[in-house]
Amino acid sequence: MRRDTRLAYPYVVWMVIFIAVPLLIVAYFAFTNKAGQFTLENLRQIGEYAPVFLRSLLLAARATVICLVLAFPAAWWLSRLRVRHQRIMLMLVMLPMWMNFLLRTYAWMTLLENNGLLNRLFGAMHLFDLVNGINGLLGASLPTNITYFPMINTAGAVVLGMVYNYLPYMILPLYTIMVKIEPSEIEAAQDLGANTRQILTRVLIPLSMPGISTGITMVFVPSVSTFIISRMLGGGGNMLVGDLIELQFLGNSYNYNLGSAMSLVLMVIVLLCMGVTNTSGGEDGIEGVV
Amino acid sequence: MEHPIVVSLQDIMVDFDGEPVLTGLSLDIHDKEFVTFLGPSGCGKTTTLRVIGGFVQPKSGRVLFDGQDITNLPPYKRHVNTVFQKYALFPHLNVFENVAFGLRLKSRDEKAIRSQVLQMLETVGLKGFERRRVTTLSGGQQQRVAIARGLVNRPRVLLLDEPLGALDLKLRKEMQLELKRLQQALEITFIYVTHDQEEALTMSDTVVVMNEGHIQQIGSPEDIYNEPTNAFVADFIGESNILNGVMHRDFLVEFAGRSFTCVDKGFAPNQLVQVVVRPEDIQVVPAIQGQLTGVVRDVIFKGVHFEMHVEQGDFEWIIHSTRASQPGEMIGMCIGPDEIHIMPREE
The missing domain is CATH 2.40.50.140 (Nucleic acid-binding proteins)
Known part of the structure; x- marks a missing residue:
């Protein structure tokens, strides 16, 4: 046993140099001003950006919930397929991940734009004429000259981008846990009188809990700190913490002390959120992929 | 001691992917009897059990329970409970909650649930194990939890799918006698599936010998042993x-x-x-x-x-x-x- 710990040394060195030390540097900047003196001014200033933090958490939470709702039945269905079919379907789930992240998000831009593919498709289907007509019938206050649906540069587009990009990270951990559930465990619940809803709430969800909490972590964390998705799909009105932090380091407001403080606060918030999901999921002590 | 018929299978046909498993099986099972389906693997005995439990839908034929057609009734509406081959206990629940699972679905009377579960655990010899995690139990103990989990619901019929298959010989012999004792004490019909002819002869009131989806012989253990109706039965039983x-x-x-x-x-x-x-x-x-x-x-x-x-x-x-x-x-x-x-x- 003693000797095995040596195998971890390379990673420990890596971790110290590239994770622990940078974290300490971030913390140092967060609590100092440009002159290098200790200050709490940066943290105080973050209060002004509370709406951005709130929006980030809200949109990430929305995306996480949508991912969970979409992924849970999909993962269950996957886990019940024959092994050979499971492999093919899993590959299809992961396929979008092989494509460049930027490219995928650009694709959504061209789809969602005001004169983008979707709106042109709706126009060809005379959908706008139909909506205008109905609005005309319903009352004077409703617009009757719509020529497109506003989709790009909305909060909805940001959530869509998050769901699209991070859905596989919800499906995979759920699937990993669900494959281990024996069909006879579900049959036993049925046998003891559980209907479909009761099977879900009393057996399937509790047994999938480790996968659910891993999936939430893996979707929520990147969603809450993303800046590409909000920049490309959200326009100026849907700035997230990620964008804000980027601005402090690479943007006009160049203030890496404030940027560090924001990163630190975001990290604490994320850790708190994860603490909540992990204690609620792990109370039965089932060993999962977490 | 001819009891009324509780389960009646009428001309049951079952296919798996077009492969016939049961081809027109008919069988009456009497109340309070210990009935064993005996046969080599692949003979259709487990499938027959699953038809009664509602887990396999027959392609044609009828399943009657107390004279009522339950062919299309889902498993959770049947007055039947099953002890599964690999126990299928719920790993996220402790012993008490596993046994209480069925009761909790029907009632909110915590006191009644508690007393019934504790009594059933005592009956199967697991007093004091309530808080234990099922994953920490031995095979024999898990077996008892599975039996208690079924029996606590007071089913008319308990289905047992090779429940002793994973136990060592000595424990298996003990459990055989204990199952027989339980069945007689609780006066519940047991339908038991096994490929072990000795097990079938030890426990059963009636043995149903099956091969290739057909019933070969139905009779008491003595009849089956002493008067086999064909070479298959003679060869399979001893x-x-x-x-x-x-x-x-x-x-x-x-x-x-x-x-x-x-x-x-x-x-x-x-x-x-x-x-x-x-x-x-x-x-x-x-x-x-x-x-x-x-x-x-x-x-x-x-x-x-x-x-x-x-x-x-x-x-x-x-x-x-x-x-x-x-x-x-x-x-x-x-x-x-x-x-x-x-x-x-x-x-």
């Missing part, structure tokens, strides 16, 4: 010497090159038959006194008896005897009229 023979007339049969007196009658003159003689029913005597003589090929010690293979003509007899002969020795064999079982020959 070891047998099965020979072709000719029924000359009532009470006289010829096999192994000579005529024997027997107790069977009612066959056509000179009808071709199969003759079954159990290995323990053959008396070993000095060669000169034997009805048949043969040469001992080998002798195997089996604990309570010796198993000998004896060559006589072109047939090799299996004989169980408490005294061993020497390999290569010439011995005589005697078979009494009662020990000869005659079945029509199948072709």
Whole structure:
């Protein structure tokens, strides 16, 4: 046993140099001003950006919930397929991940734009004429000259981008846990009188809990700190913490002390959120992929 | 003691991917009986059990419960509980909650649930295990939890799918007796699936021998053992010497090159038959006194008896005897009229 710990040394060195030390540097900047003196001014200033933090958490939470709702039945269905079919379907789930992240998000831009593919498709289907007509019938206050649906540069587009990009990270951990559930465990619940809803709430969800909490972590964390998705799909009105932090380091407001403080606060918030999901999921002590 | 019929299967057909598993199976199961489905793997016994439990939908045919058609009723609406082959306990719940699972779905009376669960745990010998995690239990203990989890719901019928298969021999024997005791004490119909003929004979009131999706014979353990209806049953239930023979007339049969007196009658003159003689029913005597003589090929010690293979003509007899002969020795064999079982020959 003693000797095995040596195998971890390379990673420990890596971790110290590239994770622990940078974290300490971030913390140092967060609590100092440009002159290098200790200050709490940066943290105080973050209060002004509370709406951005709130929006980030809200949109990430929305995306996480949508991912969970979409992924849970999909993962269950996957886990019940024959092994050979499971492999093919899993590959299809992961396929979008092989494509460049930027490219995928650009694709959504061209789809969602005001004169983008979707709106042109709706126009060809005379959908706008139909909506205008109905609005005309319903009352004077409703617009009757719509020529497109506003989709790009909305909060909805940001959530869509998050769901699209991070859905596989919800499906995979759920699937990993669900494959281990024996069909006879579900049959036993049925046998003891559980209907479909009761099977879900009393057996399937509790047994999938480790996968659910891993999936939430893996979707929520990147969603809450993303800046590409909000920049490309959200326009100026849907700035997230990620964008804000980027601005402090690479943007006009160049203030890496404030940027560090924001990163630190975001990290604490994320850790708190994860603490909540992990204690609620792990109370039965089932060993999962977490 | 003929009890009313509780479960009735009528002309059940089941296919898996177009492969027929059950082809028109019909069977009545009486209340408060211990019924065993016995057969080799792939004979359709587990499928039959799952049809009763509602986990397999038959392609055609009907399942009646107390005379009511339940063919299309989902499992959770049936008054039947199952003990699954690999127990299928809920790993996220402790022993108490596993047993309480069914009760909690029907009632919110915490006090009643508690007393019923504790009483059932005591019945199966798991008093004091309530808070234990099921994953920390031994195979035998998990088995008991699975049985308690089914029985606590007071089903009319308990289905058991090879529940003792994973236990070691000694524990299996203990559990066999305990299951029988439970079944008699609670007066619940048990339908038990096994491929172990000894297990079937030990516990059952009625044994249903199955092969290739068909029922071969239904009867008490004694009937099945002593009066097998065909070569498959004779061969599957214990070891047998099965020979072709000719029924000359009532009470006289010829096999192994000579005529024997027997107790069977009612066959056509000179009808071709199969003759079954159990290995323990053959008396070993000095060669000169034997009805048949043969040469001992080998002798195997089996604990309570010796198993000998004896060559006589072109047939090799299996004989169980408490005294061993020497390999290569010439011995005589005697078979009494009662020990000869005659079945029509199948072709």
